[in-house]
Amino acid sequence: MAKADNGSEPEGGAIRRRNEQAILEAAERVFARHGYRGASVQEIAEQAGLPKSNVLYYMGSKRKLYVRLLERVMERWNAMLDDISADDDPAEVLSAFIRSKMWMSRRHPEGSRLFASEIIGGAPFLQEYLSGELRNWVHSRATVFRQWAERGLMDPVDPVWLIFLIWSSTQHYADFEAQVRGITGRKALSDEDIERITEFLTRVVIKGCGVKHPADLAAGEASLTER
Amino acid sequence: MAKADNGSEPEGGAIRRRNEQAILEAAERVFARHGYRGASVQEIAEQAGLPKSNVLYYMGSKRKLYVRLLERVMERWNAMLDDISADDDPAEVLSAFIRSKMWMSRRHPEGSRLFASEIIGGAPFLQEYLSGELRNWVHSRATVFRQWAERGLMDPVDPVWLIFLIWSSTQHYADFEAQVRGITGRKALSDEDIERITEFLTRVVIKGCGVKHPADLAAGEASLTER
DNA sequence: GTCTATACTTAGATAGAC
DNA sequence: GTCTATCTAAGTATAGAC
Numbered sequence: 001m002a003k004a005d006n007g008s009e010p011e012g013g014a015i016r017r018r019n020e021q022a023i024l025e026a027a028e029r030v031f032a033r034h035g036y037r038g039a040s041v042q043e044i045a046e047q048a049g050l051p052k053s054n055v056l057y058y059m060g061s062k063r064k065l066y067v068r069l070l071e072r073v074m075e076r077w078n079a080m081l082d083d084i085s086a087d088d089d090p091a092e093v094l095s096a097f098i099r100s101k102m103w104m105s106r107r108h109p110e111g112s113r114l115f116a117s118e119i120i121g122g123a124p125f126l127q128e129y130l131s132g133e134l135r136n137w138v139h140s141r142a143t144v145f146r147q148w149a150e151r152g153l154m155d156p157v158d159p160v161w162l163i164f165l166i167w168s169s170t171q172h173y174a175d176f177e178a179q180v181r182g183i184t185g186r187k188a189l190s191d192e193d194i195e196r197i198t199e200f201l202t203r204v205v206i207k208g209c210g211v212k213h214p215a216d217l218a219a220g221e222a223s224l225t226e227r
Numbered sequence: 228m229a230k231a232d233n234g235s236e237p238e239g240g241a242i243r244r245r246n247e248q249a250i251l252e253a254a255e256r257v258f259a260r261h262g263y264r265g266a267s268v269q270e271i272a273e274q275a276g277l278p279k280s281n282v283l284y285y286m287g288s289k290r291k292l293y294v295r296l297l298e299r300v301m302e303r304w305n306a307m308l309d310d311i312s313a314d315d316d317p318a319e320v321l322s323a324f325i326r327s328k329m330w331m332s333r334r335h336p337e338g339s340r341l342f343a344s345e346i347i348g349g350a351p352f353l354q355e356y357l358s359g360e361l362r363n364w365v366h367s368r369a370t371v372f373r374q375w376a377e378r379g380l381m382d383p384v385d386p387v388w389l390i391f392l393i394w395s396s397t398q399h400y401a402d403f404e405a406q407v408r409g410i411t412g413r414k415a416l417s418d419e420d421i422e423r424i425t426e427f428l429t430r431v432v433i434k435g436c437g438v439k440h441p442a443d444l445a446a447g448e449a450s451l452t453e454r
Numbered sequence: 455g456t457c458t459a460t461a462c463t464t465a466g467a468t469a470g471a472c
Numbered sequence: 473g474t475c476t477a478t479c480t481a482a483g484t485a486t487a488g489a490c
Binding site for chain 2: 482483484
């Protein structure tokens with residue numbers, strides 16, 4: 001009331017938003033690297049270029065900061081979990097799924113490691129998300145996969161194991177980046193590497209699950225060769 | 228010299244061996260759950276049923292204890308990395324590889340999570356192992372995979388991405404156990420579940436990489452159908 | 455050989471100066 | 473709004489009693 005709201009700042013001052021952004025970025029790195037307990041507010045503050053007390057001033061507590069980060073990561077992921085239906089082409093859906101997971105791992109590796117760290121630690125903060133929202137998402141996709149299998153569009157594989165296969169093999173390049181670097185001998189993977197890995201994983205999944213094009217199916221079962 | 232060595236204890240007293248064993252087991256759990264920094268000697272001591280000072284007395288320091296655990300995990304894994312040659316049947320080798328990884332994840336999930344935690348944290352203690360011993364192992368297998376591809380026994384996929392695929396998809400069931408439990412709604416996977424997942428992964432990899440039996444190859448390329 | 459007592463450091467969090 | 477000073481608890485590690 002006292003100060004006019006000229007609409008340029010969505011919430012809080014500009015310095016606040018800038019500082020909060022710096023804290024969130026730094027905290028994602030530190031929590032991803034050391035886990036919830038191993039991370040220290042001190043280190044987060046140093047990486048954000050702020051005094052330790054300011055981090056607590058802006059975020060309330062270490063715990064609140066961590067929860068806020070987890071929610072941010074989950075939001076990013078959920079934005080990717082768009083709907084599919086049994087009428088879609090399984091090859092296209094699986095291919096898009098693998099591709100978006102790969103690029104999410106590439107663009108937000110710290111977010112992926114933060115999530116991984118939380119799960120490895122027994123998911124103390126995400127338990128209800130896993131057994132609630134995420135569980136429902138998986139089972140709704142699983143239903144579609146089963147319908148595809150019934151219509152002969154793919155082998156009758158267990159959809160849940162298939163989803164885990166795609167999650168694990170794509171996230172690997174974010175979560176185990178240190179291992180990938182050590183073994184490939186490269187400082188970092190290039191965009192072309194990511195693209196080739198995406199093609200490899202897509203090929204193995206599509207071919208390995210016997211996914212067929214709806215057109216091939218309509219034309220009869222004569223053609224056993226795959227393009 | 229003063230005390231006679233009657234040969235019944237390999238090294239140190241029986242109580243020492245028993246206490247060290249209890250500490251190692253407890254420490255593997257705690258380090259796996261919270262990472263190196265997040266783990267506390269206090270919690271390890273409590274889980275081992277010993278006073279905190281005893282843990283340090285037996286192990287020297289938190290750091291030495293951690294290194295000793297990592298070495299133990301690496302030993303277990305290396306025992307699994309037996310040799311293969313280009314003359315072996317690729318389907319059998321890949322199948323055995325996937326199976327042994329799956330059962331290693333099942334029997335030693337804490338070891339797997341300990342390793343995962345170390346890698347996610349940037350592999351501060353394992354960097355030279357990754358870029359040395361493990362890198363050599365991967366590249367020697369890669370050579371064999373390429374020879375199989377040249378002889379038409381499998382598709383010319385990049386062997387390194389294939390190894391990463393097998394590692395990630397099998398370790399997932401140990402490292403992301405909390406997620407698997409949440410989504411499947413089960414308290415724990417059964418031996419039969421593990422066996423079915425092993426079969427699923429084997430099937431997808433073998434079929435997805437176009438692996439053929441040497442016998443089929445010798446008989447010509449007439450048979451496109453896979454058993 | 456084993457445990458109690460204690461140094462010394464760093465953790466998260468807060469009150470109060472500016 | 474921002475930072476300094478400080479509190480209390482917990483961390484690793486060690487010295488010394490038993």
